Amino acid sequence: MTLLIASLRLGRLVPSHNLTCLTRHLSVKATYKPGDKMTIAGKEYLVDHMNNITPHLLSHVGKNLHLQKHHPLHHISQRIIKYMYGRYLSPRGNPLFSVHTHLHPVVTVHQNFDSLLIPKDHVSRRKSDNFYVNEGQLLRAHTSAHQSELISMGLDNFLVIGDVYRRDEIDSSHYPVFHQVEGVRLFTKSELYGSHQNMEEFQLFAKGEPGSRQPPLHHPDTVQLLETDLKNCLMDLANTLFGKEVEMRWVDAYFPFTHPSWELEVWLNDEWTEMLGCGLIHQQILCNSGVSDKVGWAFGLGLERWAMKLYEIPDIRVFWSTDPGFLTQFTFDDPATPVKFKLVSKCLPCINDISFWIPTESEFEPADFYDLVRDVGGSLIERVHLVDEFTHPRTGLTSHCYRIVYRHMERTLTQEEVNQIHHIIEIQAADTLGVTVR
Numbered sequence: 001m002t003l004l005i006a007s008l009r010l011g012r013l014v015p016s017h018n019l020t021c022l023t024r025h026l027s028v029k030a031t032y033k034p035g036d037k038m039t040i041a042g043k044e045y046l047v048d049h050m051n052n053i054t055p056h057l058l059s060h061v062g063k064n065l066h067l068q069k070h071h072p073l074h075h076i077s078q079r080i081i082k083y084m085y086g087r088y089l090s091p092r093g094n095p096l097f098s099v100h101t102h103l104h105p106v107v108t109v110h111q112n113f114d115s116l117l118i119p120k121d122h123v124s125r126r127k128s129d130n131f132y133v134n135e136g137q138l139l140r141a142h143t144s145a146h147q148s149e150l151i152s153m154g155l156d157n158f159l160v161i162g163d164v165y166r167r168d169e170i171d172s173s174h175y176p177v178f179h180q181v182e183g184v185r186l187f188t189k190s191e192l193y194g195s196h197q198n199m200e201e202f203q204l205f206a207k208g209e210p211g212s213r214q215p216p217l218h219h220p221d222t223v224q225l226l227e228t229d230l231k232n233c234l235m236d237l238a239n240t241l242f243g244k245e246v247e248m249r250w251v252d253a254y255f256p257f258t259h260p261s262w263e264l265e266v267w268l269n270d271e272w273t274e275m276l277g278c279g280l281i282h283q284q285i286l287c288n289s290g291v292s293d294k295v296g297w298a299f300g301l302g303l304e305r306w307a308m309k310l311y312e313i314p315d316i317r318v319f320w321s322t323d324p325g326f327l328t329q330f331t332f333d334d335p336a337t338p339v340k341f342k343l344v345s346k347c348l349p350c351i352n353d354i355s356f357w358i359p360t361e362s363e364f365e366p367a368d369f370y371d372l373v374r375d376v377g378g379s380l381i382e383r384v385h386l387v388d389e390f391t392h393p394r395t396g397l398t399s400h401c402y403r404i405v406y407r408h409m410e411r412t413l414t415q416e417e418v419n420q421i422h423h424i425i426e427i428q429a430a431d432t433l434g435v436t437v438r
């Protein structure tokens with residue numbers, strides 16, 4: 001990353017006459033070429049043509065905010081663990097759930113997609129949506145990537161907590177790196193129906209076609225019991241963390257790996273915000289993992305969203321701040337300490353638009369532009385989104401206009417500072433994406 005940008009992030013200013021040499025430096029941006037080795041969280045990987053991990057993104061890997069002692073993501077994950085430990089106990093009074101917080105973020109395409117029955121042509125596999133290391137490996141897009149291997153290892157009740165990576169748009173509740181908590185709970189027939197006197201009369205599965213090779217479908221009673229246990233678990237978690245009055249609602253959803261599936265939304269920053277996805281684990285996944293005699297549920301929640309609600313943090317970028325004004329607000333040992341985040345200063349944003357013609361012969365993806373903007377502007381980028389698109393009636397050329405909202409977390413940026421970064425983005429976009437800035 002250049003001196004200019006690094007200095008801006010540290011809150012210092014570099015005189016504008018440095019701009020020419022800095023932009024020249026930027027245009028020979030370091031990227032990995034096929035055959036190169038890339039070190040990710042202490043492990044070396046061979047890069048191929050699929051690699052799209054930018055240096056800026058790479059600088060986030062291994063930070064493990066969820067493991068940093070006084071970080072809000074650590075506090076809230078401790079509270080979720082404590083809640084799950086207390087809720088599900090063995091007959092001897094020990095917690096049923098095991099907790100996995102150190103699984104390496106690079107996973108195989110098989111783990112992230114195939115093991116979860118995500119079809120080969122599913123849009124979620126696209127290069128424009130993920131950060132690939134090479135053809136066979138990527139930075140996990142969700143903690144569900146670990147479900148199958150942990151179930152195969154014989155685990156019935158577990159949480160996975162870790163960093164996940166997606167080439168999403170940036171706004172106050174989306175960031176390309178965030179943290180998820182995955183919960184999985186499996187039941188044998190006697191665990192699910194054990195409390196019924198006439199357990200023999202109940203069935204885990206509905207009667208299928210004789211001789212069918214399809215995995216069995218859940219019996220409607222099984223669906224009912226699993227759905228109730230899952231939803232109560234998650235609503236009680238929300239009530240435990242946010243209080244009894246919190247407004248929430250269930251929305252039907254679709255995931256290839258659960259059926260039925262739901263999302264839980266909570267009223268946050270004046271809108272309904274999706275806090276988690278969940279559902280009953282597709283029986284095929286359990287059969288493939290060697291446990292065809294059990295049924296179960298799973299959920300995946302976005303830790304930042306939960307922490308934003310709990311601590312009233314208005315912007316997801318705040319979690320990456322190393323500013324003492326932020327971190328000292330969370331310097332306490334008991335994770336249950338009630339605290340509401342106070343914005344150190346609400347610095348004003350600066351908004352600049354960029355318009356360009358898309359090259360006719362290229363497969364231009366907005367995600368490539370979003371990465372470029374983030375790579376140049378780092379944490380100064382609050383939001384980048386497409387505001388206008390049109391095709392010229394005569395030339396057939398398409399133009400995109402993107403709005404970039406710049407905001408420093410600790411001070412107000414000057415228009416001149418923003419113009420410098422904006423100019424570098426224009427040069428880089430022309431250089432690396434082949435667009436023609438208008």
Ligand code: FA5
Nearest residue numbers: 142144168174175178274275276277278298299300302
């Ligand atoms: C999933 O990732 C599924 N694996 C969840 C799941 C697990 C479903 C197990 C069923 C069974 P989704 O893409 O909706 O689903 O993400 C889950 C949660 O992560 C969201 O509800 C949201 O809270 C959070 N999230 C998603 N994208 C972002 C983002 N860009 N920034 C911050 N949080 C995000």
Ligand code: MG
Nearest residue numbers: 263274276277
């Ligand atoms: Mg979702």
